[in-house]
Amino acid sequence: MLGQANIHSFVDHHKLSLKLKPILVGELHLAKKLNKPAYIFRGGLFIPIIHEGSVPTRDIINTLIRNSFHEVFVFDEDLSEIKKNLESALIKITRSLSVGDPVDNGTKDLKLLSLNLGGLYRNPHNDDLLMLQFQSSQNLSKFLMENRKLQPHFYESLQKENFHFTLAQPMLSSLMLLSFLQSIHLFHDKEVENLFLASYLKDIGISMIPDSKYDQKTLSDRDKEMFASHADYSFDLLEGRVPLSKNYLTIVKNHHFLNSRIKDLALKRRTPKEADTIVGLESTLVAVFDIIVAMTSIRPFRKERSLYQTLEVVKMIMADDYPQEFKALVVFLKQFYRN
Numbered sequence: 104m105l106g107q108a109n110i111h112s113f114v115d116h117h118k119l120s121l122k123l124k125p126i127l128v129g130e131l132h133l134a135k136k137l138n139k140p141a142y143i144f145r146g147g148l149f150i151p152i153i154h155e156g157s158v159p160t161r162d163i164i165n166t167l168i169r170n171s172f173h174e175v176f177v178f179d180e181d182l183s184e185i186k187k188n189l190e191s192a193l194i195k196i197t198r199s200l201s202v203g204d205p206v207d208n209g210t211k212d213l214k215l216l217s218l219n220l221g222g223l224y225r226n227p228h229n230d231d232l233l234m235l236q237f238q239s240s241q242n243l244s245k246f247l248m249e250n251r252k253l254q255p256h257f258y259e260s261l262q263k264e265n266f267h268f269t270l271a272q273p274m275l276s277s278l279m280l281l282s283f284l285q286s287i288h289l290f291h292d293k294e295v296e297n298l299f300l301a302s303y304l305k306d307i308g309i310s311m312i313p314d315s316k317y318d319q320k321t322l323s324d325r326d327k328e329m330f331a332s333h334a335d336y337s338f339d340l341l342e343g344r345v346p347l348s349k350n351y352l353t354i355v356k357n358h359h360f361l362n363s364r365i366k367d368l369a370l371k372r373r374t375p376k377e378a379d380t381i382v383g384l385e386s387t388l389v390a391v392f393d394i395i396v397a398m399t400s401i402r403p404f405r406k407e408r409s410l411y412q413t414l415e416v417v418k419m420i421m422a423d424d425y426p427q428e429f430k431a432l433v434v435f436l437k438q439f440y441r442n
């Protein structure tokens with residue numbers, strides 16, 4: 104890694120900022136060799152972090168992640184090469200998921216899909232990128248259903264990548280949801296697949312939120328409103344562009360409907376009767392797994408909660424409407440975390 108050779112000339116710095124594009128730190132794995140230096144942005148300055156002509160090593164990438172750098176800045180030519188490499192690696196693994204070692208294939212696919220999702224956040228109107236995500240995650244859902252015993256391992260392997268939560272959360276919550284749906288034998292495989300897809304794509308509306316807002320400790324009321332709208336944005340971005348029926352798109356739109364119940368619980372307020380209507384089991388489960396994964400994961404602005412604390416909350420928002428499924432959920436989670 105380079106030292107602290109900052110660019111001191113204001114003009115040079117300004118010129119540089121016009122040429123640099125952000126990529127996710129994890130995407131550096133896809134750079135075979137950088138043609139130009141890569142930079143981090145700190146204290147208002149671009150600081151060169153990797154030499155031109157060098158290969159970003161796993162050590163450098165892990166050091167950046169450990170130091171909370173989620174983005175690095177590269178020149179256009181490197182950006183397009185990294186994007187091309189990422190897309191072709193994702194297409195290749197998607198086509199050959201069932202050939203070779205399922206542990207390696209699944210682990211690699213989860214990682215590439217989640218990184219590629221970052222590209223979709225930056226270009227949510229790109230149809231090719233959306234279809235690549237859709238078809239790859241559809242293939243993945245079939246593969247996951249065929250490899251039930253490996254599901255907890257895949258979950259853990261993606262968690263260990265330490266990706267920013269906006270990238271990791273959709274896949275982690277959908278993977279756990281799929282695993283639970285399979286375990287309760289209430290749904291056909293096609294329904295499980297569609298619920299997995301709806302769950303995985305439910306957050307693409309966060310592409311409308313500026314990156315700088317994700318890690319802020321406090322948010323203004325306007326920011327909170329913007330965050331609350333991401334489910335509507337996701338619906339708008341997906342409608343008519345992916346082969347998911349209205350039923351599943353509605354689940355996307357409603358995927359935070361339980362959050363108002365959690366807020367009411369925190370304020371020791373009773374949820375008004377009309378807001379207490381039972382939404383379907385599918386919507387409830389998509390929302391619940393999103394909550395479970397979020398609560399048990401660390402965020403830049405808070406610590407993670409224990410599984411016990413999380414289940415206490417889930418019990419209060421779900422057990423009255425779905426007592427049997429809640430009991431099945433407790434048994435499932437104990438098993439899932441033990442494996």
Ligand SMILES: [Fe+2]
Pocket residue numbers: 305306333334358359
């Ligand atoms: Fe969400």
